[in-house]
Amino acid sequence: MIVAAADAVAQLCDARPPGAPLLPPVEGLWPVAVAVALAAAEEGLAQVSVDDPIQQVHQAMWRPEHPRVEVGTR
Numbered sequence: 001m002i003v004a005a006a007d008a009v010a011q012l013c014d015a016r017p018p019g020a021p022l023l024p025p026v027e028g029l030w031p032v033a034v035a036v037a038l039a040a041a042e043e044g045l046a047q048v049s050v051d052d053p054i055q056q057v058h059q060a061m062w063r064p065e066h067p068r069v070e071v072g073t074r
Contacts, residue, residue, distance in 0.1 A: 004039035008032040033057045 008031050012024040034053045041050035050056065 001036050001039040001043070001045075004035040005032050008035035030054075030057050030061065033061075 040046040
């Protein structure tokens, strides 16, 4: 699974241009999770059936939710 993650990150990056970031933005890392899920399934280590890995990863992703704060006027 570590190799699958490393390969997926490497495919998302192009560090050739000078000043290019070495890692992709966090928002674009979901393909890494898909690769790890598929590797876990292939190795027999997945705890759930991996039927639609893209959808399953998107459903399992944590998304920060900030409470709405109402600012009153005085």
